[in-house]
Amino acid sequence: MTTETKVIIAGAGIAGPILATFLKLKGYNPIVYERVEGLAHVGLSLCMQPNGLRVLALIPGFMEKLIGQTVEKMQHVSFLQDETDVLVDVDVSQLSQYAGFPIIGVRRSVFNQTIIEVAQSHGVEIIFGHQLVALKQEVDSVEVTFANGAKDTASFVIGCDGLHSNTRVCLFGSESAKFTGLTQTGGVSPTPDVLKAHPTMLNVYADGAHMVAYPVNDRETSWAITRREEEAKESWRSIVEEKQNRFKEGPWSQWPFGAGELVKSAHTNIKYGLYDRPALESWHSGRVALLGDAAHPTSPHLGQGANQAFEDIYHLVRLLTKYNPDAAPPSTELLGTIFSEYEQLRIARTTELVLGARRQGEGRVLQGVEACKARNAAIKGLFAGEAYASGRLDFYAHPFTGESEI
Template identity: 65%
Template sequence: MEDKTKVIIAGAGIAGPVLAIFLTLKGYNPIVYERIDTLADSGLSLCLQPNGLRVLSLIPGFIDKIVGKPFERIAHYSILGDEETVLVDAGFPAKLPELTGFSMMGARRPVFNRTIVEYAESYGVKIIWGHQLIALEQGKEEVKVTFANGASDTASFVIGCDGLHSSTRVCLFGQEQVSFTGLTQTGGISPTPEVFGKVPTMRNFYADGAHLICYPVTDTLTSWAITQREPEAKETWRSMDEIRQNAFKKSPFSEWGLGAGEIVQSADTIVKYGLYDRPELKTWHKGRVVLLGDAAHPTSPHLGQGANQAFEDVYHLVRLLVQHNPSAAAPSTALLSTIFAGYESIRIARASTLVMGARKQGETRVVRGIDACKQRNDALRVAWEDEDAVLAAFLDTYSHPFTGQSEI
């Protein structure tokens, strides 16, 4: 492996191991450094969608390894006082496999993370735990990376896949001021209620000042998250202590009907975190270092596109490396600049549109006051009235990052 071009990837979360597999397949020698000491059980779930699954399908055999649950319907419900009613019940997700080749699928995040890490290791990818990147020193032909434990390493170039709290991003562009959106999320994993029936469905419940989304992640488990407006909560995936969990399980959310309250009551572990906005970057690279996924374009979770957009990033970055550097030889800084600029020209505008769309979705979902809630519900009914038009919008999102033959 020593004669192959070495690439350091910061982050062994969702995107880093996927990228490492593709780089290995294309003749590079990627080494992944991860800040935490071992695989964590933090995080709840991923909504894997056709655009992301299309990229994952390019890894031989990996799709079959994913533990998840495809869903066939999307439903929206109103929970306003005594009014508990269906607003929308759409069946188009069942058509997606035929139309796109892939389903919408719920998966437990830690299970997916473990699966992709083990798959990367089976390709010979070296993953080194307990190494948090704290400094970058760029030279003419390589980058020196220094870690918090005092260790260091060098590589031809560095790709920061280290997520929302990216150290790579800070090293490149400095510490940014983050702003609290006024929204928090509280979520968990629960046994799927019998009232949900046999058809796997993504469900949205709209109340006064709160919204709950849930979807199956296995045949028997459902992931859920409640978004509400309240004072600031720290932006971490930390479990509530037992006292707070028990209090939440007895909160007014537990009294919601249509199965929503039941999943709150029966959750095994509940986590809570604040949702924050970050300044949008105009460029994702500097010299021989580039950002990918949440490190480049952190997003709120309301569209479920975070992981899928990271996989689109992976596709286009690898595609451009193959196009401009087919031999996988050590690239010059000028060649990397061409590759990274091409990657940004394709990805920045699209990612920005989806980040703004997710933010708007969160604002629209969570409104206060009965009149405002009824207006929201009416608007939702109208927006979903033409299911073919809704499907067309989803298909537009799912037409990326490529149609037809892959270029990697």
Template identity: 60%
Template sequence: MAKTKVIVVGAGIAGPVLAIFLKTRGYDPIIYERLPSPGEGGLSFLLQPNGLRVLSLIPGLVEQIPGQSPNRMIHCSSLDGKEDILVDDDISPDTMRERFGFPMIGVRRTEFQQLLIDMAEKHSIEIKWGHQAIEFEQSEDAVEVTFTNGTKDTASFVVGCDGLHSNTRIALFGKEKANFTGLAQFGGLSPTPPTLRGQFALVNNYANGRHMVSYPVAEDKYSWAITTREAEVKEDWKTQHVEQQNEIRRGPLSHWGFGAGDLVKTGQKIVKYGLYDRPELKSWFKGRIVLLGDAAHPTSPHLGQGANQAFEDVYHMMRLLKKYNPSTGQPSIELLSQVFSDYQDLRISRTSELVRRARQQGEARVVEGIDACRVRDEKIRMGSQDDAARMAHFELLSGPFKHSEM
């Protein structure tokens, strides 16, 4: 009997992970990606225990992740020439494994994506580059996808993992207006500054009207991003021109304390992008087509949960496919409706809450005026002692399962 074919749209981060799970569970996935080759966009992200818990279900993957785990999480403030440590927590791999079973790992996006692509290809999953999906025509038992180059392909169902600018989402629900939040970020990769050598610290630097987060992605390299309030900026993640990069490197931020200024001065491939909001969808699927990851619930980066929540999506999608289609046979539209309905009912409320929390975090971090900054700093200092916040954080990092049901 022929295996059930699944078209996965997008070879970024979520797409290859989903395809590997589909393949190992008896489906026949094929990945279509609009870019001609693995992208250079994006800097890095922090893999957290909830995301790593899902990735650990792929044998040998977590052990190969090319990154670096932080040992400390430090919150520090620079105001009126005064530098102050607000919070200094132990988040070493041993401590995190004891609490959650997994550490945190800072990874460069390009290196991590390449690992996932290599892993997918080792599982004999075909990836077709340079194929941008533009039309989806559904019948009772299949979906035909048309690409800009004229290619067509047909599968039992389609999963849109095509990220922030998802064509699959547009095809299902129409084009939406993205609203600029008033916040922009710029960041880069830098050699480890002298003040952080040997520490492997995740550092949040707060100042008047700005916030920086930085963390190690290799033994000798840090990734960093600064959030500020300014006029509207495109969300294209493109590297700035040389003159623009030099202006940032030589600007006032190069004098920031706690190693932040050194990171700015030595930044490589500095990118700048605006942060935008999109409407929360009431549904993530139509018929045989469903959304996953950023295509379904794009988020601002202030909680560092974007990729990790995409992996939680993957886990629940696969768990429900196993529950309702244990034979992995050709699913009826009724069966898929049950899978996709349960999936979105579980995930929409969860991810919507996290998207809101991320927005609130960004607003709370980037405040202007010395008095307002001092209030912010005191909230951060006291927040480490907030039992409710600590329980929410523990619950977040302990997901999405204790014992896998896949």
């Protein structure tokens, strides 16, 4: 099946290349524009969970190209007043038998490189150094203007351009990203011996700080410590050496369970503030729609940011295939039907998860020993019995619940 139905995708981060690959497989002609001049080694890692992996596995041969480390164990531990306590110790090595897929940690930069290569191998054109700044909608097309003065026209446009989405600004106006009051400082370090036997996702709870760590390959572990601090720009780039050294000598360098070793041995550290935006009532206008962080940016405490973007992609592509099976140039009315149903499926779920991630972050970083002890007791209770495991399996059943695969 061939078609000249051109689709412009803004953003070659995590969502854009995956969406473009699916659209190419369905007979569209997607072109991805990315604002930066080339792939940058920014950010730390991503936690690929069964619901997101279920979507990625629909791309032929993709799972064989995925570079990461399967998590076999989850530990929640406490370090208060120099006393340690193992709150939860769960074997998740058999998760794929129940949920279809495991949990896999990946380096963000490595994953980004992989998905761009996959998209290009399917014939997707990716153009760097082009930042979308304006949209002009016509009866049957959209003209896109870029910061460098270049222009291009497509049948419709999907904004996958992240937290600072210019596509979102063009559709709904400028708004400020809201600082959540939390920062993260993290890095990638050689995996400590104590965490090597069983690749482990580690959560360390202390007074005023929380660490999450998980392996991203068979040699390295990514980690991040969340604290309440003054606003720090979400640059996702390495902090200066002097500040890195001070951080490595801080109290977290003495944490047990391999956590302190991770802090002290990091190759580099990055620091960033955690932000979100108000929920939108609609993700589209005319022939333009938003997807992923452009539509529903979230803090990272549930590890669902990328996975929810993949759920978005699944449903958007499924609906395009359902209502426009021959991939012909769609009318604005048809796109309105598709985009509206896409929103109806996705806004409630993503809004719930954004709020859940915010609550998770607030609940993890508590001040005062008594408050921390109450938190620890709640964590133990959460994992007790079968309710939690059953709930996670229901959660991981998305995005296919009640729908056929694309």
